[in-house]
Amino acid sequence: xxxxxxxxIPPLTEKxxxxxxxxxxxxxxxxxxxxxxARQGKRVVRLKGGDPLIFGRGGEEMLALxxxxxxxxxxxxxxxxxxxxxxxxxxxxxxGIASEIIVRSGHxxxxxxxxxxxxxxxxxxxxxxxxxxxxxxxxGRLAGIVEDLRREGLPPSTPVAMIxxxxxxxxxxxxxxxxxxxxLAEVQGVETPALFVAxxxxxxxxxxxxxxxxxxxxxxxx
Amino acid sequence: xxxxxxxxIPPLTEKxxxxxxxxxxxxxxxxxxxxxxARQGKRVVRLKGGDPLIFGRGGEEMLALxxxxxxxxxxxxxxxxxxxxxxxxxxxxxxGIASEIIVRSGHxxxxxxxxxxxxxxxxxxxxxxxxxxxxxxxxGRLAGIVEDLRREGLPPSTPVAMIxxxxxxxxxxxxxxxxxxxxLAEVQGVETPALFVAxxxxxxxxxxxxxxxxxxxxxxxx
Numbered sequence: 522x523x524x525x526x527x528x529x530i531p532p533l534t535e536k537x538x539x540x541x542x543x544x545x546x547x548x549x550x551x552x553x554x555x556x557x558x559a560r561q562g563k564r565v566v567r568l569k570g571g572d573p574l575i576f577g578r579g580g581e582e583m584l585a586l587x588x589x590x591x592x593x594x595x596x597x598x599x600x601x602x603x604x605x606x607x608x609x610x611x612x613x614x615x616x617g618i619a620s621e622i623i624v625r626s627g628h629x630x631x632x633x634x635x636x637x638x639x640x641x642x643x644x645x646x647x648x649x650x651x652x653x654x655x656x657x658x659x660x661g662r663l664a665g666i667v668e669d670l671r672r673e674g675l676p677p678s679t680p681v682a683m684i685x686x687x688x689x690x691x692x693x694x695x696x697x698x699x700x701x702x703x704x705l706a707e708v709q710g711v712e713t714p715a716l717f718v719a720x721x722x723x724x725x726x727x728x729x730x731x732x733x734x735x736x737x738x739x740x741x742x743x
Numbered sequence: 744x745x746x747x748x749x750x751x752i753p754p755l756t757e758k759x760x761x762x763x764x765x766x767x768x769x770x771x772x773x774x775x776x777x778x779x780x781a782r783q784g785k786r787v788v789r790l791k792g793g794d795p796l797i798f799g800r801g802g803e804e805m806l807a808l809x810x811x812x813x814x815x816x817x818x819x820x821x822x823x824x825x826x827x828x829x830x831x832x833x834x835x836x837x838x839g840i841a842s843e844i845i846v847r848s849g850h851x852x853x854x855x856x857x858x859x860x861x862x863x864x865x866x867x868x869x870x871x872x873x874x875x876x877x878x879x880x881x882x883g884r885l886a887g888i889v890e891d892l893r894r895e896g897l898p899p900s901t902p903v904a905m906i907x908x909x910x911x912x913x914x915x916x917x918x919x920x921x922x923x924x925x926x927l928a929e930v931q932g933v934e935t936p937a938l939f940v941a942x943x944x945x946x947x948x949x950x951x952x953x954x955x956x957x958x959x960x961x962x963x964x965x
Contacts, residue, residue, distance in 0.1 A: 572821075572825045573829075573834075574825050574828070574829050574833075574834035574835055574836065575824075575825050575835055575836055575844070576836050576842075577836075578838065579834055580834030580836070580837030580838070580840065580944070580947065581837065581838060583832070583834065583947065583950070584947075584950070587950045595829045595830075595832075597821050597825050597826035597829045598821065599794075599819050599820065599821055600822065600824075600825060602797075602822075602824070603794045603796050603797050603819050603822060604819035606796070607795075607796050607817045607819045608817075610805070610817075611796075612795075612796035612801055612802030612805065613796055613797055614796065614797055614798050614799075614802070614846075614848075615802030615803065616800065616802070616803060618802065620798075620847065620848050621845065621846065621847050622797070622844070622845070622846040622847075623843065623844070623845050623846075624836075624843065624844040624845075624846070625842065625843050625844075626836075626842050722802070725802065725805065725806075728805070728806065728809045
């Protein structure tokens with residue numbers, strides 16, 4: 522949660538930091554803290570970045586509160602799922618380009634036989650439309666993600682982007698294709714957090730680069 | 744866009760309604776309107792509900808603006824993808840329950856052979872994790888969606904929910920499984936807009952119903 526957001530919390534509100542401590546893997550037992558505070562008669566806000574129910578552990582917290590008989594309300598947020606690609610100029614769906622999205626966490630990779638991929642974009646089984654693939658928590662797992670997508674039949678030429686620190690002032694985008702992205706990442710490095718996007722919609726990223734040039738053309742034409 | 748949102752627009756700002764007229768399928772040519780206004784030196788805000796880049800046609804508008812050499816910025820929104828399930832108490836991902844999401848529009852159904860489905864939830868090809876399926880614009884297409892999911896191998900017992908007018912005061916949720924949802928919808932009717940969710944996460948819907956009872960138990964125990 523950014524300083525800008527924290528600054529609008531009323532000064533008398535008790536604040537408890539429940540994120541990971543720097544250099545530690547330990548995490549506070551958030552559901553227990555919430556239940557304990559609620560039972561003391563306090564109104565508790567569990568504040569977090571992104572959307573709590575898209576790879577945000579909100580489901581576990583809901584379950585714990587329900588089991589403790591504590592009423593709650595979920596306020597949805599703007600998920601990195603669309604906001605991070607948007608910050609790189611990439612729409613996750615677009616008529617005629619992609620009308621199916623597959624969203625995964627980078628944490629769940631398994632192995633399987635690597636088959637030869639064709640040259641055609643993979644289309645959804647029932648929709649027949651090209652798919653946009655989005656991986657959360659993709660930093661440090663890029664090689665495995667690429668291998669899995671190749672295994673699923675995505676051609677090496679599939680446009681991909683690794684969006685690092687998405688929406689932040691120091692956002693960096695590494696763009697390429699399934700064939701060269703691992704090498705590009707080795708040369709340039711990947712910073713966390715990173716979101717990985719694969720599919721035809723990634724071509725929109727290059728529109729951003731063209732924009733100043735286009736604008737110049739229009740100005741000259743006037 | 745709701746009245747509450749419209750009411751915060753400064754009174755001197757020119758407002759142009761570009762949605763569908765009631766009883767008409769005609770839609771304004773939004774990109775042309777934006778380009779025309781921008782070329783008159785105006786600052787244009789294209790305001791819409793949800794997220795513009797998840798089945799929101801934002802990609803087409805970006806492309807048109809880029810081709811016209813007009814600079815733009817996309818401000819992401821809270822997508823129905825997570826907010827509508829959340830309003831029914833359903834997280835779209837949850838550790839151990841679903842770590843993959845497949846999102847589709849109800850508009851893109853094709854045909855294929857119907858295979859016998861097993862009794863196990865379908866898991867992602869590479870993640871091995873159960874999948875949450877979400878369909879936008881699902882009203883009037885429920886039978887086709889159910890048939891497609893059965894065709895993909897989802898068992899008849901898969902929990903599903905049809906969330907109508909999600910997040911609004913008159914929200915209605917029709918919950919059941921792949922086997923009975925079409926019949927339930929025929930009896931009770933389906934109102935638009937509707938979002939369809941299939942997968943183990945839909946079981947969370949029933950927690951909401953249990954909450955008042957749970958709370959009562961806790962009160963009695965005190």
